[in-house]
Amino acid sequence: MADMINLKINNIPVSVPAGSTILDAARIAHVEIPTLCYLKDVACVGSCRMCLVEATGARGLVAACVYPVSEGMEVQTNTEKCRKSRKTSLELMLSKHKKECLACDRAGNCELQRLSVEYNCDPNRFEQDTERHPLDLSAPYVVRDRDKCINCNRCVAACKKQSVGAIGPIGRGYAVHIGSAFEMSLMESVCVGCGQCIVACPVGALKERTTVDEVWAAIADPQKKVVFFTAPSVRATLGEAFDLPVGTNVEGKMVAAIRRLGNVEVFNMDITADLTIMEEATELINRIQTGGVMPMFTSCCPAWVKFVEQKHPEMIPHLSTCKSPQEMFGGLLKTYYCEKNGIDPKDLYVVSVIPCTAKKYECKRPEMNGEVDAAITTRELARMIKTAGICFKDLPDEAFDDPFATCSGGGTIFGATGGVMEAALRVAARMLDGNFELVDFTKVRGTSPIKEATYNVAGKTIRVAVASGLANAETVIKNIQSGKKHYDFVEIMACPGGCVNGGGQPTLPDSIRNSLDLKDLRAKALYKSDKKNKLRRSSESPVIETLYNEYFGAPGGERSHKVLHTHYKADPRV
Numbered sequence: 095m096a097d098m099i100n101l102k103i104n105n106i107p108v109s110v111p112a113g114s115t116i117l118d119a120a121r122i123a124h125v126e127i128p129t130l131c132y133l134k135d136v137a138c139v140g141s142c143r144m145c146l147v148e149a150t151g152a153r154g155l156v157a158a159c160v161y162p163v164s165e166g167m168e169v170q171t172n173t174e175k176c177r178k179s180r181k182t183s184l185e186l187m188l189s190k191h192k193k194e195c196l197a198c199d200r201a202g203n204c205e206l207q208r209l210s211v212e213y214n215c216d217p218n219r220f221e222q223d224t225e226r227h228p229l230d231l232s233a234p235y236v237v238r239d240r241d242k243c244i245n246c247n248r249c250v251a252a253c254k255k256q257s258v259g260a261i262g263p264i265g266r267g268y269a270v271h272i273g274s275a276f277e278m279s280l281m282e283s284v285c286v287g288c289g290q291c292i293v294a295c296p297v298g299a300l301k302e303r304t305t306v307d308e309v310w311a312a313i314a315d316p317q318k319k320v321v322f323f324t325a326p327s328v329r330a331t332l333g334e335a336f337d338l339p340v341g342t343n344v345e346g347k348m349v350a351a352i353r354r355l356g357n358v359e360v361f362n363m364d365i366t367a368d369l370t371i372m373e374e375a376t377e378l379i380n381r382i383q384t385g386g387v388m389p390m391f392t393s394c395c396p397a398w399v400k401f402v403e404q405k406h407p408e409m410i411p412h413l414s415t416c417k418s419p420q421e422m423f424g425g426l427l428k429t430y431y432c433e434k435n436g437i438d439p440k441d442l443y444v445v446s447v448i449p450c451t452a453k454k455y456e457c458k459r460p461e462m463n464g465e466v467d468a469a470i471t472t473r474e475l476a477r478m479i480k481t482a483g484i485c486f487k488d489l490p491d492e493a494f495d496d497p498f499a500t501c502s503g504g505g506t507i508f509g510a511t512g513g514v515m516e517a518a519l520r521v522a523a524r525m526l527d528g529n530f531e532l533v534d535f536t537k538v539r540g541t542s543p544i545k546e547a548t549y550n551v552a553g554k555t556i557r558v559a560v561a562s563g564l565a566n567a568e569t570v571i572k573n574i575q576s577g578k579k580h581y582d583f584v585e586i587m588a589c590p591g592g593c594v595n596g597g598g599q600p601t602l603p604d605s606i607r608n609s610l611d612l613k614d615l616r617a618k619a620l621y622k623s624d625k626k627n628k629l630r631r632s633s634e635s636p637v638i639e640t641l642y643n644e645y646f647g648a649p650g651g652e653r654s655h656k657v658l659h660t661h662y663k664a665d666p667r668v
């Protein structure tokens with residue numbers, strides 16, 4: 095057991111493991127210390143000066159997020175000196191900040207705004223820096239507003255943690271600001287679009303590039319038939335935007351809310367997660383049986399695909415050729431669905447609701463033929479529901495529209511790290527040795543950064559690995575390339591914890607992010623839904639059976655390849 099340190103925070107005795115910071119100890123003592131640059135598991139640099147406290151044995155005020163506890167220490171967090179110092183830090187930030195609070199995306203959910211109110215700040219106390227810079231609108235998935243940035247560096251830490259490093263501090267002293275090397279735009283940089291910087295940002299300096307106005311225009315257009323489909327993880331997070339507890343599955347209310355946005359149909363993207371599994375499991379078996387390039391990597395995360403294309407083009411042959419479930423749905427709707435319903439694909443407006451900013455970029459890739467017209471994040475959907483004046487919490491539960499309503503639990507767990515792997519193993523076990531029993535592959539579940547397992551299927555040993563977060567993906571690649579590890583199948587999701595923790599998910603204040611394990615709670619909602627589903631395996635969905643019988647023929651067949659598969663390009667920026 096770790097050595098314990100005894101100290102007092104605001105006269106409250108507390109005992110914490112050696113090596114803890116004052117901030118860790120304060121949390122255990124249920125004392126709130128304000129923070130701006132600190133974010134659990136992401137950033138801890140002690141630069142914003144919000145967490146300054148008085149501690150015995152220290153000279154002057156110290157930053158609680160980095161200052162270690164010591165035996166017998168007495169800490170005061172709420173003295174006049176602490177409050178004055180925090181207020182001054184906030185007022186200095188406000189002197190540079192573009193104060194567009196009335197119409198800012200983060201109004202009401204901005205950590206700077208909340209603290210400024212709590213500390214009764216005068217936003218005009220210091221001379222105002224009114225120099226303004228153009229927005230970075232280069233990428234189809236994010237907008238960067240340098241003039242709202244408070245230089246907290248949380249985005250820089252999030253991007254570094256992704257092993258991408260597209261952004262960092264530029265310049266010195268007062269002129270320091272966050273940007274890409276040589277002042278490149280984000281689209282020219284090595285950014286992969288994961289949006290982890292957006293969910294880390296405490297203010298409105300980073301936000302998704304919204305397409306909500308285009309979606310409203312399509313709904314209002316009598317020439318258009320508008321269909322929405324929602325990704326598996328959105329039902330596990332949308333409720334947070336309506337103050338429901340983290341981990342509440344709001345599938346029924348989400349469907350009801352979208353239906354009330356206008357004359358639209360609402361489909362379940364779990365069906366193309368199921369379709370992905372049929373295609374991917376077939377591809378894996380083919381590679382195993384024909385000596386193809388191994389290990390095979392999943393390809394359903396567009397940020398991961400862009401990471402491989404840009405940073406590891408030599409690994410492109412390892413990527414499955416399957417499109418992501420979003421793009422499979424776009425293809426399915428603009429071919430099969432249009433043909434079956436006599437709709438001209440030009441008149442069908444397809445809206446994908448996703449946890450993800452990278453998918454906004456993905457649907458603009460030329461290989462995807464514009465089959466998804468708009469990709470909106472969970473946050474954008476929440477905004478549309480609020481704009482429409484829909485009382486979300488009071489809605490009844492409604493079911494997805496046919497013909498894509500009946501999906502398997504395997505499709506649902508796609509939203510959590512390990513879910514794609516588990517769903518694929520369920521189908522591979524069934525395809526290879528007719529095993530109807532094996533559905534729970536629990537070793538690939540959970541939020542550990544890298545998970546490994548070995549399974550025996552049809553007398554063959556299948557070695558698998560699952561990683562989430564691109565730094566962990568980098569480790570997996572290095573281990574494969576050095577010969578240290580041998581796998582057959584590898585699942586990678588760019589966002590730590592998978593899509594439940596995607597860059598388009600609701601932005602929660604640090605007080606919640608620092609105290610709850612969001613990715614774990616949200617993933618549990620999906621696994622619960624999987625367990626309740628009578629259909630656990632993608633191949634068991636009657637919709638999948640119909641699609642292959644009526645349209646695609648067999649998984650991996652010619653038509654599947656045309657509609658459901660894609661190809662990759664070394665560095666798609668050039």
Ligand code: SF4
Pocket residue numbers: 249252253256258259260261284285286287288289290291292
């Ligand atoms: S979107 Fe991802 S890769 Fe791009 S700057 Fe943000 S964290 Fe880095």
Ligand code: SF4
Pocket residue numbers: 242243244245246247248249250272291294295296297299300
């Ligand atoms: S963009 Fe946001 S997260 Fe990044 S440094 Fe500025 S305020 Fe902090």
Ligand code: SF4
Pocket residue numbers: 287288394395396397398449450451452453587588589592593594595596597598
């Ligand atoms: S893990 Fe999911 S949310 Fe994150 S970038 Fe990949 S597909 Fe998007």
